[in-house]
Amino acid sequence: MIEVVKKEDCCGCKGCSQICPKQCISMYEDVEGFLYPKVDKEACIDCHLCEKVCPVLHQGEPRKTQRVYAAKNMDDEIRMASSSGGVFTLLAELVIESGGVVFGARFNARWEVIHDYTETKEGLTVFRGSKYVQSYIGDCFGIAKTFLESGRKVLFSGTPCQIAGLKLFLRKEYVNLLTVDFICHGVPSPKIWRMYLNETIAHQCEKFHSIDGKGILIENVSFRNKCLGWKKFSFTLTFSRFKGNGLKKSILLSEVFTRNIFMKGFLSNLYLRPSCYSCPSKGFKSGSDVTLGDFWGSEKILPFFDDDLGISVVMVNSNNGNFYMENVRDRLALYQVRTEDVLCHNSCLVESVAPHINRHDFFSDYEKGVLLAMGKQFKQSFVHNVIFKIVSTSKRIIGK
Numbered sequence: 001m002i003e004v005v006k007k008e009d010c011c012g013c014k015g016c017s018q019i020c021p022k023q024c025i026s027m028y029e030d031v032e033g034f035l036y037p038k039v040d041k042e043a044c045i046d047c048h049l050c051e052k053v054c055p056v057l058h059q060g061e062p063r064k065t066q067r068v069y070a071a072k073n074m075d076d077e078i079r080m081a082s083s084s085g086g087v088f089t090l091l092a093e094l095v096i097e098s099g100g101v102v103f104g105a106r107f108n109a110r111w112e113v114i115h116d117y118t119e120t121k122e123g124l125t126v127f128r129g130s131k132y133v134q135s136y137i138g139d140c141f142g143i144a145k146t147f148l149e150s151g152r153k154v155l156f157s158g159t160p161c162q163i164a165g166l167k168l169f170l171r172k173e174y175v176n177l178l179t180v181d182f183i184c185h186g187v188p189s190p191k192i193w194r195m196y197l198n199e200t201i202a203h204q205c206e207k208f209h210s211i212d213g214k215g216i217l218i219e220n221v222s223f224r225n226k227c228l229g230w231k232k233f234s235f236t237l238t239f240s241r242f243k244g245n246g247l248k249k250s251i252l253l254s255e256v257f258t259r260n261i262f263m264k265g266f267l268s269n270l271y272l273r274p275s276c277y278s279c280p281s282k283g284f285k286s287g288s289d290v291t292l293g294d295f296w297g298s299e300k301i302l303p304f305f306d307d308d309l310g311i312s313v314v315m316v317n318s319n320n321g322n323f324y325m326e327n328v329r330d331r332l333a334l335y336q337v338r339t340e341d342v343l344c345h346n347s348c349l350v351e352s353v354a355p356h357i358n359r360h361d362f363f364s365d366y367e368k369g370v371l372l373a374m375g376k377q378f379k380q381s382f383v384h385n386v387i388f389k390i391v392s393t394s395k396r397i398i399g400k
């Protein structure tokens, strides 16, 4: 039976809980806001399936990358809406065009990050763009298996540990499965994200004298807004303030990633999942067919190719991945590059990051207020640094 003794030994893929034939493994949120399995020992039948599917206990052999590309989706609108070069959308569209299903991460109505699937191209919109929070995977492994068994093509995208978890969960190779992971810095705590968002909105309510939070509606969140460019990307939060007379104000909070306090905490490794500091699946151990990433350093390696709208790294790790890349080639601008060209600006491909020196202090302090605790770490007052723009005022709401 699975027993998490050390937090770093569980990546939270939920494979154990999804495979359990007695459904006796539930997931609980720990004090840092990450999910861990808990076994109902009375109901457990000692089948050991939960251990067999664990990507920490069963780490894969590194796959040898066949080809590496710097690539751009030729559709600039899609590229602008994607985090890097928009290659995920091309692979996903190909699967959908052949009647398949695509799994990815999206926001739910509460702006939490969840895994879900779509069978339409329009449904891909919500998957586009990186969400820097660990996604709730739900029952997606089991749902993907049902689609695979029925013969449908499936593209499953996720973090390296989610892909490793899926492949162990499936327990056999499927020719109709395409797995896509990405170069992963690590995943922040869903609880820290939830608190950051709530406190940010509460601060706005105060500002607009809406003490109870009524009349404020989040419309959009982007961790990778490219309005100032791909390299100088911004965190943006758009929300509306409704007035009693049916008028609406749309307000945009927009900060370059180097100034946004949530992004600072993420990129300085303050609240990543403990297993991210010794990732079991990076360095091509996830078993994915394709690994995507940002082609950082492209201005030095391919200066003529870089237009600051985003370039993806595409690492083709299997014949299956190669087949899909060949089939989207005519919708891409691409150059073959070397693994070293990627590695020299993106060590997260193979190395885990080290925890922030004050990670422990932060987690002993944050429950009184996450903005305060973040502010202490970065000597930054949240209130004085945000840049607000009223993007449209007094638009009359349709129907009122």
Ligand SMILES: Cc1cc2nc3c(=O)[nH]c(=O)nc-3n(C[C@H](O)[C@H](O)[C@H](O)COP(=O)(O)OP(=O)(O)OC[C@H]3O[C@@H](n4cnc5c(N)ncnc54)[C@H](O)[C@@H]3O)c2cc1C
Binding pocket: 081, 082, 083, 084, 085, 086, 087, 088, 089, 103, 104, 105, 106, 113, 127, 128, 129, 130, 131, 132, 133, 134, 135, 157, 158, 159, 182, 183, 184, 185, 186, 187, 188, 292, 293, 294, 295, 296, 312, 313, 346, 348
């Ligand atoms: C937590 C995280 C850390 C990352 N760290 C790095 C890094 O260190 N270096 C680097 O080069 N690239 C990193 N990336 C990947 C990069 O940001 C792009 O997602 C990738 O280059 C694909 O871009 P795209 O333009 O092709 O497609 P996009 O449209 O940007 O693709 C988004 C894809 O990512 C998936 N996704 C988004 N958020 C999550 C999530 N929270 N959990 C699981 N899947 C998710 C979506 O389902 C979709 O498949 C990271 C992404 C995430 C989510």
